[in-house]
Amino acid sequence: MKIFYWAPWLGKVGSVKSVLNSAFILEKYSKNQIKTKIIDAVGEWKDFEKNNKFINLSKIKFFKILPKKGFIKSRISYLIIFFFSLFPLFKLLKKEKPDFLIVHLITSLPLLLKIIFNIETKIILRISGYPKMNFLRKFIWQIASKKIYKVTFPTLDLLEQFKKIHIFNNNQMYLLRDPIINFKDLIVCKNEKNLDEVSELKNYFIAVGRFTKQKNFEFLVKNFIELKDKYKNIKLIILGDGELLNKIKKIITNNNLEKEILLLGHKKNVFKYFSNAKALILSSLWEDPGFVLVEAAACNLDIISSNCKNGPREILLDGEAGYLFNNNDSENFKLVFEKYMNATQEELYRKKVIAKKQTKNFSFFSHYKSFKTII
Numbered sequence: 001m002k003i004f005y006w007a008p009w010l011g012k013v014g015s016v017k018s019v020l021n022s023a024f025i026l027e028k029y030s031k032n033q034i035k036t037k038i039i040d041a042v043g044e045w046k047d048f049e050k051n052n053k054f055i056n057l058s059k060i061k062f063f064k065i066l067p068k069k070g071f072i073k074s075r076i077s078y079l080i081i082f083f084f085s086l087f088p089l090f091k092l093l094k095k096e097k098p099d100f101l102i103v104h105l106i107t108s109l110p111l112l113l114k115i116i117f118n119i120e121t122k123i124i125l126r127i128s129g130y131p132k133m134n135f136l137r138k139f140i141w142q143i144a145s146k147k148i149y150k151v152t153f154p155t156l157d158l159l160e161q162f163k164k165i166h167i168f169n170n171n172q173m174y175l176l177r178d179p180i181i182n183f184k185d186l187i188v189c190k191n192e193k194n195l196d197e198v199s200e201l202k203n204y205f206i207a208v209g210r211f212t213k214q215k216n217f218e219f220l221v222k223n224f225i226e227l228k229d230k231y232k233n234i235k236l237i238i239l240g241d242g243e244l245l246n247k248i249k250k251i252i253t254n255n256n257l258e259k260e261i262l263l264l265g266h267k268k269n270v271f272k273y274f275s276n277a278k279a280l281i282l283s284s285l286w287e288d289p290g291f292v293l294v295e296a297a298a299c300n301l302d303i304i305s306s307n308c309k310n311g312p313r314e315i316l317l318d319g320e321a322g323y324l325f326n327n328n329d330s331e332n333f334k335l336v337f338e339k340y341m342n343a344t345q346e347e348l349y350r351k352k353v354i355a356k357k358q359t360k361n362f363s364f365f366s367h368y369k370s371f372k373t374i375i
Contacts, residue, residue, distance in 0.1 A: 001034045001375075002096070004055070004121075006089070007104035008041040008081050010068040011210060011242075014178065014291045015104050015128055018154075021179040022102075022367060023053055029368040039092070041085045042066070055096075057088045069243040082109050093119050100124055100149070100375060108137070111144040122149035124374070126176075129288040130161060130309060141167050150374050152176035155289045157310040174374050179367035180294045181359050203278040204235040204262075206301075208270050208292045211242030213285065216306070216328065220283040221248055223330050225255050227337060236261045237277070239270055274299040279340065285328060287311040294362045297321070297355035302348055304340055306333075321355035 003026060007019045023036040038045060040054045043061030048054070066080065067073035085106075090113050093101065102124045103110050114123050125148050131137060151173045153159040159175050162168065205224075209215040217238060224236050238248075238261070245263070252261045267273065270292070274280070279302035282293060289311030296303055297315070303322035305312040316322040325336040360366060 001030075001100075002098040003034055003036045003100045003102065004093075004096070004098040005036070005038045005102045005104065006106070006110050007038070008078075008085070008106050009044055010066065010074055010077055011212075013210075014288075015126075017180075017291065018128075018178045019102075019104060020048065020053075021182075021364065022371070025179050025364045025368050026371060029365065037098075039089070041081050041089075055092065057085055057092060078106055082106055085109060086113075089113065090117065090119075093121050097121065102126055104128070108140050111140055111148070114147045115140075115144050118147070123147065124149055125151045127151060127158065127162070128154050128178075129286060130158060133165070138167065145169070145172070148172065150174055152374065154178050155310040155314050157314055158288060161310075174370075176370050176374060177362050177367060178289060178291065179364050180291050180362040181298050182364050183298070201235060201237075202276050204237050204276065205279055205281050206237045206239070206273060206277040207281050207283065208239045209284070210240050211244040211248060213244070214287075215240070215242075216283040216285050217244065217248050218251065219328060219330070219333075220281060221251055221261060223333050224261065225251075225257060226330075227334065228257070228260060231341065234260075236281075237273065238263050239265070239267045239273060241266045270295065271299055274301050277301060279304055282306060282312060283333075284308050284312075289315060289362075293322075294359050297352075298359040300352050300356060302340070302352065303355060304336060315355075315358055317354065317358070321351055321358055323351075 005019050005023055007015055009016055019038060023038055026034045026036050036053065037055045038053050039057055040046070041057050043063035045054050046061060046063065066077040068077065086109065089109060093113065098121050101110055101121045104126045107125060110123060113119055145168050151168050153162065153173065153175055154177055156175055159173055162173060163170060207217065207220055211217055227234065249263060252258060274296060280292065280296040282290060282305040284306055286308050293303060293305060293312060293315050303316060305316060305322055305324055306327045307313050307324040308327045313324065316324060323336050323340050326332040
């Protein structure tokens, strides 16, 4: 069986990791009965090509010069990728005839090819995060729905939301959780050293993600500054980069808190930073499902999270496996933070055990078993 993935991206969002893991998993656990390839449209996957999992759609690679920051510029870049890839993708699918094409991003292109040319390859549409249901997207999905083989969702909440809008038939839609945790690799990553930046720090709070509107780090930093008045010894570390980094830096500098709130940039291995952390704080406005929540739970880390759609509430079982605060609500965040600080060791331990059990749903093998059921 031959399976291709279509997921052109501009920023390293969770879908990138999900695609890489899924392609690896299907081959490994099927003992090579399933052969997987990721389609590289314009060079976005170039840094990963050493593992020989990629098919180059074109010899011309211009990914690096595409504008990636800002809503309008990023949409222009996606349009460029769409039109540049239109005929090459059609030729590739006609030539290679993969059994399945799993579509993550720029979904309209392969769907239009399926509608117009009725290509033999079965399309599996992957929806991660509730999309803006503009007229064009809804129109294309409705027309293509009868030609789509299956539609998968990373969270039960998102699946239930789509059942209510009746674009796809219920028998087309499946829950397929992202493959986030490989427990063998997790042990290796946790044991890595070289933590010079935080080697003397203990019990710091940690946040992870790109500096974008979604991650809501401005909310986190401003509220953490207020919490410093009551809890003098607390510190915050944020791992990541992005277009809002300088704005956050300025807030920290203006409050003279460079030694209390540390911005350490993007880190390939976040697990080793969890070892000395007191708790993960996730301040996102939306997540689906929230990779870092699962990773933190696998490392036995306490979790304080917004109850944003769609992942945190589901992963943390409505607060049974962590602490949830109202999305983007400063007063409620501070109340929940205080509740966490006053919690007993028994309560913290119970929540961590429940959270750790949840991570099994996001293991590599669980993803493989679910995928086998779908195809």
